[in-house]
Amino acid sequence: MLMSQTKVFWPNLSADKVLNGTVKSWVFIALLGQWLFASYIFVLYAMPVLVGAPELVSTLSPTTGMKKDIGGDLNVLFAHILPAIIMALSGLLQLFPAIRQRFPVFHRWNGRLFFVLGVAGAFTGMYLTWVAGLRLSDIGALGISLNGMLIPIFIALAWYTAVTKRFAAHQRFAIHSFILVNGVWFFRLYLMGWYVINQGPNGNTQHIDGPADIAISFLCYLAPMLLAELVFYAKRSRYAKIKWSVTAFAAAGLVFTIIGVAATGMMMWWPRIDAVFGAL
Numbered sequence: 001m002l003m004s005q006t007k008v009f010w011p012n013l014s015a016d017k018v019l020n021g022t023v024k025s026w027v028f029i030a031l032l033g034q035w036l037f038a039s040y041i042f043v044l045y046a047m048p049v050l051v052g053a054p055e056l057v058s059t060l061s062p063t064t065g066m067k068k069d070i071g072g073d074l075n076v077l078f079a080h081i082l083p084a085i086i087m088a089l090s091g092l093l094q095l096f097p098a099i100r101q102r103f104p105v106f107h108r109w110n111g112r113l114f115f116v117l118g119v120a121g122a123f124t125g126m127y128l129t130w131v132a133g134l135r136l137s138d139i140g141a142l143g144i145s146l147n148g149m150l151i152p153i154f155i156a157l158a159w160y161t162a163v164t165k166r167f168a169a170h171q172r173f174a175i176h177s178f179i180l181v182n183g184v185w186f187f188r189l190y191l192m193g194w195y196v197i198n199q200g201p202n203g204n205t206q207h208i209d210g211p212a213d214i215a216i217s218f219l220c221y222l223a224p225m226l227l228a229e230l231v232f233y234a235k236r237s238r239y240a241k242i243k244w245s246v247t248a249f250a251a252a253g254l255v256f257t258i259i260g261v262a263a264t265g266m267m268m269w270w271p272r273i274d275a276v277f278g279a280l
């Protein structure tokens with residue numbers, strides 16, 4: 001069936017429109033989730049230090065590194081965590097076509113900043129995991145380590161294709177870079193979403209090395225990357241069945257993201273934001 005025949009239900013509703021609407025809805029929900037994440041990091045890690053109550057960070061942070069004496073590596077941990085505020089605030093703006101077209105200079109500089117901070121985050125993350133030893137378990141750290149190796153590769157590809165003006169390829173690599181840099185954000189969403197759907201842990205352990213934890217630590221970036229590729233494929237395809245099938249997957253991804261943002265916001269981020277404000 002050709003694209004012109006993809007209209008079903010009523011004349012104005014085509015698979016392309018529904019797919020675009022699903023992707024735009026995902027971007028909207030993701031923006032809420034990203035800004036909530038940025039607020040959480042700012043309030044939990046930056047604000048207590050700025051107002052002279054750094055002990056709140058070690059009391060309230062879920063990380064192991066903030067709780068034990070890790071000497072100079074504490075600076076690396078802060079240097080790893082704080083730039084995530086900027087990346088979560090402005091990274092997603094790169095995906096808005098209107099911003100790209102109307103503010104190309106902003107798009108270029110914001111992109112460079114995101115790429116530099118993303119690569120730095122991958123390196124400091126690898127250092128913290130494998131040199132400073134901040135990991136709950138070796139096997140549990142494998143997913144995030146592959147994530148850390150893929151970040152510089154995809155960012156290099158996104159940067160190279162931008163400089164050489166191959167914009168279709170650039171868009172594709174940039175979206176994968178965005179997903180990979182946000183692996184840590186997706187991980188929390190998927191983990192909390194999994195807890196909500198299962199009404200508690202199911203295949204999870206305290207050390208994040210249960211079968212579900214391991215699967216989520218890889219799927220948190222591989223699943224959105226696969227879905228992004230499917231969306232690109234569906235947009236190019238002339239077949240309605242393909243477009244509608246991918247739209248169904250994208251809609252499932254959207255629902256899971258909504259559950260994840262709500263669950264992570266309510267169970268992980270908001271209680272800590274509230275606790276910092278309560279203690280100040």
Ligand code: HEM
Nearest residue numbers: 063064065084121122125126128129134144145148181184
């Ligand atoms: C550039 C992408 C990344 C960003 C934006 C990022 C962001 C963060 C944030 C916000 C935290 C604090 C978590 C919280 O309070 O819930 C954190 C902790 C941490 N991240 Fe990353 N991260 C990234 C990549 C990585 C990678 C690739 C690794 C390892 C290979 C890694 C290893 C760690 C470690 C070890 C901690 C501290 C865990 C602990 O002390 O228990 N991160 N990261």
